[in-house]
Amino acid sequence: MSTRSGSELNTILKAEALDVAYGDFQVLWDAGIRVPDGEIVCLLGPNGAGKSTLMNTLSGLLKPRAGRVEFGGKRIDGLPPHRIVGEGLAHVLERRRLFPYLTVRENLLLGAHHPQARRRREESLRWVEGIFPFLAERQRQLAHTLSGGQQQMVAIARGLMARPRCLMIDEPFLGLAPKVVQDIGAVIQQINREGITVVFIEQNVELALRLAHRGYVLESGRVILEGPSAALLQSSEVKRIFLGG
Amino acid sequence: MTVEILLQSVISGILMGFVYALIAAGLSLIFGLMEIVNFAHGEFLMLAMFGAFWTWALWSVDPLLSLPLTTAALFLLGVLTYKGIIRWILDGPMLTQIFATFGLAVFLRSGAQFLFGVDFRLIQNPWIQGRISLGGLFIGLPQLTASLAALAAFGFLYWFLTRTETGLALQATAQDRQAASLMGIDTEWMFALGWGIGSACVGVAGALLAIFFYVFPDVGATFALLAYVTVALGGFGNVPATLLAGVIVGLVEVLGGVLINPALKYAVVFLLYLVVVLWRPQGLFGKF
Numbered sequence: 001m002s003t004r005s006g007s008e009l010n011t012i013l014k015a016e017a018l019d020v021a022y023g024d025f026q027v028l029w030d031a032g033i034r035v036p037d038g039e040i041v042c043l044l045g046p047n048g049a050g051k052s053t054l055m056n057t058l059s060g061l062l063k064p065r066a067g068r069v070e071f072g073g074k075r076i077d078g079l080p081p082h083r084i085v086g087e088g089l090a091h092v093l094e095r096r097r098l099f100p101y102l103t104v105r106e107n108l109l110l111g112a113h114h115p116q117a118r119r120r121r122e123e124s125l126r127w128v129e130g131i132f133p134f135l136a137e138r139q140r141q142l143a144h145t146l147s148g149g150q151q152q153m154v155a156i157a158r159g160l161m162a163r164p165r166c167l168m169i170d171e172p173f174l175g176l177a178p179k180v181v182q183d184i185g186a187v188i189q190q191i192n193r194e195g196i197t198v199v200f201i202e203q204n205v206e207l208a209l210r211l212a213h214r215g216y217v218l219e220s221g222r223v224i225l226e227g228p229s230a231a232l233l234q235s236s237e238v239k240r241i242f243l244g245g
Numbered sequence: 246m247t248v249e250i251l252l253q254s255v256i257s258g259i260l261m262g263f264v265y266a267l268i269a270a271g272l273s274l275i276f277g278l279m280e281i282v283n284f285a286h287g288e289f290l291m292l293a294m295f296g297a298f299w300t301w302a303l304w305s306v307d308p309l310l311s312l313p314l315t316t317a318a319l320f321l322l323g324v325l326t327y328k329g330i331i332r333w334i335l336d337g338p339m340l341t342q343i344f345a346t347f348g349l350a351v352f353l354r355s356g357a358q359f360l361f362g363v364d365f366r367l368i369q370n371p372w373i374q375g376r377i378s379l380g381g382l383f384i385g386l387p388q389l390t391a392s393l394a395a396l397a398a399f400g401f402l403y404w405f406l407t408r409t410e411t412g413l414a415l416q417a418t419a420q421d422r423q424a425a426s427l428m429g430i431d432t433e434w435m436f437a438l439g440w441g442i443g444s445a446c447v448g449v450a451g452a453l454l455a456i457f458f459y460v461f462p463d464v465g466a467t468f469a470l471l472a473y474v475t476v477a478l479g480g481f482g483n484v485p486a487t488l489l490a491g492v493i494v495g496l497v498e499v500l501g502g503v504l505i506n507p508a509l510k511y512a513v514v515f516l517l518y519l520v521v522v523l524w525r526p527q528g529l530f531g532k533f
Contacts, residue, residue, distance in 0.1 A: 061423055080433075081426040090427070097424040099417045110417050113410070114429025162429065 012037040012166055012197050013058065013089065018067035020050075020057050027053045029221045031067075035166065040188065040198045042208040044232075045218035046241065051201045052094055054218065055168050058199075059091035060084040072165065086114040090164035094171045094201075096155035100144035104135060104154055107143050111161030120163060128157040131187060149180035156187065166197040173202060185211050205242045209233050217241065250503060253382050258499035259492055260384070260392035264450055266491025267395040268468055269475035270402055270484050271446030277419040277482025278439040281331060284346040287469025288353035289444050291462060293319050293451025295357065298366055298460045307372045308455045309390075316448035323444025327437045335436075350465075357462035365459040373456060387457035398449045399488055402442070406484060415439060419482060470511075471498070474518040480528025490529065493517075 013035035020028035028050045035041050043051045056062045058069055060081035069077040071089050085091070098107050108128065112121045129135045132153045138146065143154060152172060159167050172188070173181045188211060192198050202208035209215055209229040217225035217238060225237055232238050272286050283289075296315045297308040308315075326349065334345050376385045406412040417425040418435040426432045450468075458464070475494045479486035494514055501513030521529065 059427060061426070080431070081423075082429045082431045085427055085429045093424055093427065097421050099420040099424065101420055102413070102416060106413055110413060110425075110428045110430070113414060117429070118410075158428075 010037045012072060014070045015058060016068050018057055019065040020053055020062055021065055027221050031223050033216050033223065035197060035199055038195060038197055039213040040192050040211060042212035042215045043201045043218060044205055044208055044215050049218040050221040051218055052170055055091065055170050055201060059089060059168060085162050086116060088165035090159040090162040090167050092155045092159040092169040096151040098143035098151055098154055101142060103140050103142055105139040107154055107158050108161050111158035114162065117161060117163045124161050124163060128160050131190065132157050149176050152176060152184060164196065169200040171201050205238060249381055254499045254503045255496065256382060256384060258496035260388050262492035262495025263392045263396045265471050265475050265494050266488045267399050267446050267450045269472040269487040269491055270399060271443035272472050273476045273479065273482055273484050273487050275439055275443040279335060279436055281342050285350035285353060286447060286472060287465025288350045289319060289322065290447040290451045290468050291357060291465035292353065293448045294455045294460045294464060295361060297452045297455035298368060301368050308368060308452045309372055312452040315452040316445050319448025320441040320445040323440035324437045327440035354462050363462060365461045367459055368455055371456045391453035391456060394453050395450060403485055474514055477518060478521055478529055480531045483528060483530055486530035
């Protein structure tokens with residue numbers, strides 16, 4: 001059902017035939033995705049399907065047992081995570097994972113730790129404060145004292161401080177109030193309009209596919225379905241997996 | 246018991262407290278980074294003291310002059326310990342981690358006994374000696390020097406951890422290693438650096454203690470025990486809090502000796518330790 005992403009030329013992030021295991025316990029089997037430059041792509045699937053494992057493999061936190069990952073035409077599997085972020089692929093972990101005992105400002109500054117981003121640090125600070133105006137008045141507050149929604153926004157802002165070409169966000173809406181979910185959805189669309197490719201994980205199919213251009217569906221460690229959001233929303237397979245129908 | 250003796254004790258307790266704090270800060274920094282207790286921390290201190298002693302004995306270099314060298318040597322020793330031993334046991338069982346550094350401690354102590362013998366050695370005629378009198382109270386100049394230099398080193402460490410890019414990266418690594426690596430921080434290097442800096446702390450402290458303290462292979466044991474108490478008081482991983490905790494330990498030690506019985510001074514310190522771990526296991530000041 002793939003339509004517009006077929007061309008190699010505008011693929012920014014590509015994973016092929018990934019096998020990933022924790023010790024003897026294999027979590028991903030022959031998993032592959034292709035993220036078109038400039039799109040919003042969501043990874044869908046029930047709990048334990050391997051979505052986070054896939055994202056962690058893309059950002060280098062996990063080493064695949066087999067397969068390859070390419071970003072911007074360059075092979076990145078095997079690189080340590082601190083090198084991959086320097087290539088322009090940033091990753092916001094599940095449950096925000098801010099540095100709890102550092103201030104909001106210190107968290108943001110660390111987002112731009114790698115050399116390329118550090119040169120643009122001041123400019124980047126003004127940029128993310130434009131996207132999240134509340135950041136300006138919270139600079140000196142310790143990260144763990146923020147509300148969940150604010151923490152998520154700081155986490156996304158911290159990811160943006162790396163000046164990524166592609167931002168991956170693991171469950172950006174987890175545990176947030178409907179109003180905050182809307183705000184963060186709007187932010188994802190805004191940064192995408194600024195040219196940043198976004199990959200995110202979400203359990204709620206409706207929510208995810210309304211936001212994303214295309215989706216990948218994982219089940220039991222395999223990518224079983226992919227396609228444009230509109231097509232996936234109509235898919236009976238998606239209904240089977242998520243609605244048990 | 247006169248007021249003079251009490252005041253005298255308070256002053257010397259505070260002075261030693263700053264040195265304890267510096268030793269404990271190194272231990273706390275390493276623990277905060279990777280939740281490993283360096284049981285060879287006291288032996289590192291012993292090596293630093295011997296380093297200061299031998300540069301004086303062989304080349305007549307005063308410990309204060311050789312201090313940068315001692316500090317650099319201990320930094321290197323810390324990095325090598327991480328690269329050579331710790332890195333390989335990071336994901337190992339807790340017992341492996343304990344016995345790796347404990348074994349290193351035994352090895353270093355026995356090595357020192359073998360090479361240098363068990364004699365107590367003292368540096369004669371250091372630059373700083375004698376004492377000053379302040380309204381009837383006497384303060385040993387070596388102790389005063391060591392104390393203020395330790396305080397300065399502690400201040401430098403604090404500045405480094407909170408005000409520099411690398412210091413923030415160290416803190417970030419301590420608070421969330423995975424998230425730190427996703428910021429572009431080379432966490433492997435941060436671990437090695439943490440061991441280097443943590444060991445350099447006892448490099449400074451050892452050089453300073455060598456001015457007025459006996460140097461012998463077992464000298465690290467007492468200081469290390471006091472450092473564990475200090476770290477537990479301050480909260481494991483909370484580097485700034487070790488300053489106050491060090492002063493508390495110094496005061497309790499001296500006052501316990503004066504008010505109760507000199508033979509019981511460490512017993513009082515460890516009683517305090519027991520009270521704290523039972524009543525506030527996270528330390529008096531909690532997380533940094």
